[in-house]
Amino acid sequence: MFKIAYFSPLPPQHxxxxxxxxxxxxxxxxxxxxxxxxxxxxxxxxxxRNCFPTYRLSEFPHVRWDYDMTLYHMGxxxxxxxxxxxxKQYPGLIVLHDYTLYHFIACITAGxxxxxxxxRELTYAKGHDGMRRAYAIQRGESATPLFDWPLNERVVxxxxxxxxxxxxxxxxxLAAHPKALIRKVNQPIRLPSSRDQRTARRELRLPDDAFIxxxxxxxxxxxxxxxxxQAFALFHQRHPDTLWIVVGESLTEHAHWEEMVQKSGLSNDxxxxxxxxxxxxxxxxxxxxxxxxxxxxxTAGETSASALRTMAMGRPVIVSDVGxxxxxxxxxxxxxxxxxxxxxxxxxxxxxxxxxxxxxxTIGRQARLYIARECNPTCIAREYISFMEDxxxxxx
Amino acid sequence: xxxxxIAELETRRxxxxxxxxxxxxxxxxxxxxxRAAWNSISTRWYVLPMLQQQNExxxxxxxxxxxxxxxxxxxxxxxxxxxxxxxxxxxxxxxxVAELTYQLVRMNRLLVAVEAQSQGRDTxxxxx
Numbered sequence: 001m002f003k004i005a006y007f008s009p010l011p012p013q014h015x016x017x018x019x020x021x022x023x024x025x026x027x028x029x030x031x032x033x034x035x036x037x038x039x040x041x042x043x044x045x046x047x048x049r050n051c052f053p054t055y056r057l058s059e060f061p062h063v064r065w066d067y068d069m070t071l072y073h074m075g076x077x078x079x080x081x082x083x084x085x086x087x088k089q090y091p092g093l094i095v096l097h098d099y100t101l102y103h104f105i106a107c108i109t110a111g112x113x114x115x116x117x118x119x120r121e122l123t124y125a126k127g128h129d130g131m132r133r134a135y136a137i138q139r140g141e142s143a144t145p146l147f148d149w150p151l152n153e154r155v156v157x158x159x160x161x162x163x164x165x166x167x168x169x170x171x172x173x174l175a176a177h178p179k180a181l182i183r184k185v186n187q188p189i190r191l192p193s194s195r196d197q198r199t200a201r202r203e204l205r206l207p208d209d210a211f212i213x214x215x216x217x218x219x220x221x222x223x224x225x226x227x228x229x230q231a232f233a234l235f236h237q238r239h240p241d242t243l244w245i246v247v248g249e250s251l252t253e254h255a256h257w258e259e260m261v262q263k264s265g266l267s268n269d270x271x272x273x274x275x276x277x278x279x280x281x282x283x284x285x286x287x288x289x290x291x292x293x294x295x296x297x298x299t300a301g302e303t304s305a306s307a308l309r310t311m312a313m314g315r316p317v318i319v320s321d322v323g324x325x326x327x328x329x330x331x332x333x334x335x336x337x338x339x340x341x342x343x344x345x346x347x348x349x350x351x352x353x354x355x356x357x358x359x360x361x362t363i364g365r366q367a368r369l370y371i372a373r374e375c376n377p378t379c380i381a382r383e384y385i386s387f388m389e390d391x392x393x394x395x396x
Numbered sequence: 397x398x399x400x401x402i403a404e405l406e407t408r409r410x411x412x413x414x415x416x417x418x419x420x421x422x423x424x425x426x427x428x429x430x431r432a433a434w435n436s437i438s439t440r441w442y443v444l445p446m447l448q449q450q451n452e453x454x455x456x457x458x459x460x461x462x463x464x465x466x467x468x469x470x471x472x473x474x475x476x477x478x479x480x481x482x483x484x485x486x487x488x489x490x491x492x493v494a495e496l497t498y499q500l501v502r503m504n505r506l507l508v509a510v511e512a513q514s515q516g517r518d519t520x521x522x523x524x
Contacts (some may be wrong), residue, residue: 065497068498068501068502068505084507090495091490092498099406120483124480124483124487128473128477154487157484157487158487158490160491160498374430391498392502
């Protein structure tokens with residue numbers, strides 16, 4: 001059996017990648033022997049610590065020869081700081097959750113006062129242009145290339161293989177790194193048990209007869225709740241029986257969100273739930289919804305667990321027509337283009353779906369089938385192992 | 397090198413004769429004219445060639461500094477280039493070492509398995 005050293009944010013850390021790992025680990029454990037390496041083993045959720053040997057990151061260098069492969073989960077957030085430091089020393093297979101790592105790299109370098117390290121990273125990625133841009137940014141003469149320069153070059157160059165979750169990211173990476181070993185696997189999603197909408201609403205004390213729109217996940221600028229708010233305002237004017245529930249913590253960087261809600265005059269028709277502990281509680285909110293909205297623009301090349309879980313629960317979802325979202329089958333969701341007419345598109349879809357319960361149910365059913373077929377964690381765990389075998393046997 | 401300083405030197409490299417001037421009321425222009433006349437008799441013929449020498453020196457100095465600046469920039473750019481290459485090479489080497497480590501671990505396991513198998517065979521032969 002394969003022995004894998006596993007590096008990832010883990011619950012109770014508030015990041016989708018922690019939930020991803022919690023979901024994948026039991027299935028991966030059927031195919032391989034896993035050891036978890038984390039900054040603070042004491043902080044890991046008991047249900048994981050009781051199932052898997054969990055060690056401090058600093059112990060890995062001494063035992064690294066015991067493992068057939070090291071698996072790192074990398075994403076564009078500070079939860080990956082220690083993981084990145086380890087992978088720079090002892091590279092392995094990398095699961096790249098975001099195409100863009102710019103925010104993360106900028107935070108751990110310039111963000112912590114280490115400007116030379118920031119220059120080094122931009123230079124590594126873009127050569128002299130990167131160096132010039134870094135100094136221009138320092139002088140305030142240039143904007144930060146938040147989404148234009150992904151700064152994933154070093155991570156990809158270090159990896160012995162890269163797993164990604166979309167063709168969008170795979171093709172982009174291959175264009176820049178033609179020799180890299182890159183494979184696409186879908187994000188694993190365990191199919192939740194179906195829940196009755198009425199029961200979920202009763203449990204959450206939500207009105208039975210309202211048309212409920214749900215958005216969930218961290219409230220950040222890229223989720224474009226500003227557009228959803230405008231569209232909802234239009235929609236609500238025509239249908240006062242509608243309610244919008246915002247589930248997820250609001251990050252400080254998006255503090256003006258509260259202000260926007262106040263100004264809209266819809267405070268009574270928008271319910272802000274904040275961070276909800278545990279997947280089951282999230283699924284309750286999805287089950288209670290009629291429609292979920294999950295926009296992302298600009299995209300950092302991420303996969304949206306929120307969208308996938310909505311689909312898994314069999315609810316219709318409206319997504320952005322960008323990156324990975326554009327790869328979702330047409331009959332499982334509705335998409336809007338970010339071309340300036342987002343509000344009109346959104347309110348038109350809401351209007352259409354408002355009066356067509358059968359359409360909503362059909363899309364939800366198709367979506368759930370898609371998740372059952374394409375995001376099966378057992379199959380995906382096997383794909384992980386198969387990729388590792390191919391790397392070791394140099395089959396790729 | 398400080399580019400602004402060199403640019404400042406460049407703009408101020410030529411020394412020019414300054415006209416005499418007096419702020420005294422009424423007789424000021426007279427004084428200035430007298431000084432200019434006296435200067436053209438007593439010191440101008442002596443100072444002007446020196447001014448010329450100084451200007452030539454200044455031009456040479458600025459041009460020299462410009463050349464040095466270009467050379468330093470070129471060297472720095474070469475060094476940057478080498479550092480970029482070194483950084484990329486180091487990354488590539490780190491990756492290669494990792495790949496070799498994984499292969500070595502795999503070979504070791506295979507070796508252990510082969511040894512165990514051959515020991516099993518030896519035992520079978522002895523027992524037979």
